[in-house]
Amino acid sequence: MIQDPIFWKYVKDAEQEFSGWNFSWVTDSGRMKVQPLSWNFEQMIVPHIRQSQSMLDMGTGGGEFLSSLQPFPPSIYATEAYAPNVPIAKERLEPLGVKVVQIDNDDYLPFTDQQFDLIINQHEAYSPSEVRRILQKDGWLMTQQVGGLNDQQINQHLHKPLNQEFIEWNLATAVAQLEKNHFEIVYRKEEFSTERFYDIGALLYYLKAIPWQIPNFQIEEHMDDLYAIHLLIQKQGYFEVKQHRFVIHAQAK
Template sequence: MKYIEDREFLQLLKHHEESFLGWDFSLISDTGRVASEPLEWSYVSKAMTFIHTSKAMLDMGTGGGEQLSRLRPFPELVCATEAYAPNVPIAKKRLEPLGVRVIAIDDDDFLPFDDAGFDLVLNKHESFSPAEVRRILRPGGTFLTQQVGGLDCAGINERLGAPDYEYADWTLSQALAGLKSNGFEIVDQQEQFPIQRFYDIGALVYYLKAIEWQIADFQPQKYIEQLYGLYLDIQRDGY
């Protein structure tokens, strides 16, 4: 058990204890400790195109409101939902001064909005009920979503010997089937499997704390020998 004597490795594991608030990955992303291959499209650029012609929009899964706050100017009516309770006060503090109504939800099948209340519904990396989105969307309105597929970072689970991601079967084809069966016309669809690199083991354990559904109940001690193997790989290859 050489990891017991490796002080640098053990220190890096302590990054799992760092606090994670809202949807802010700046601790590892802004410092260059993790990097993803660029996508062939920009969700934000697409969203802004629709926002400029919208009169009433909803942002589903706003996190701490970090991204939505940067998409101004807003339409006349802007609402945001968030299902992760610790994020709600953060989003309220950031967004309500900007005129955004922030609402906590706990059920994708029931959104507290009137029928046909929005001409634009945005959704980045948030679960959704196609039927419920269809209900709140006006005829001719737009639903723009960018999802994380069930195979995202599957290599992490494989290397650590962890169970597969619970929603490993969540794919573009499954999403399209649900939307089409609820009367949506698919205007554009794209799928990509970008490479993501972690440049130190501390960044990886911090990521797994934040993305808590990747490996359920992840604790470094449970996978410490596998993590040490990855740590040595990073020492050798740089990532």
């Protein structure tokens, strides 16, 4: 049994409820910090939003990011696959004129052919062929994705393999899929940025929010490894990992 009251305080602390797609409980307090990417996804998409007439936000979470992008086009929809987020998104977005649609299959989106001239997608899975179907000719897909090598140092320290479902997901793979489905790639970039956790509670909170990083993660099964990370943080002040991100601007042809 680990005899360290500070460690156990942080473990208990991580039981804080997570909802929507909001990490402010650990980011605003400085317990977790992420090195900025060389691009700013919001600045990239806002000019396109201002020119759009019909827009879709894929994977809106709780609507936190989309709500910050006003004013909106005349027609705007948002999808969300994670059921607990849907009422949160509707409460936030529907008063702003956004139609929120729950989905459960990337290969079928409940929209008509060529319904949108702009689709934005931040960290959401998608089917290239289905996105092309609902996008108008010369319309834009603008996406920032989490790569398959994301946060791999967490898995290494907890002696868990990376999720094999996503391990090959990277810029080259995404570009090839989009080009195969009649998209022209106008801009692309891939980076590994630094992410630091300043206490073990922040890391546990983060793992709870992204269950695909270590599927079926249970604190009790990893107590010794977690304590080793805690001691590392106590020694050097932080636990550092690398985020895997890539961004693509693609135009339908």
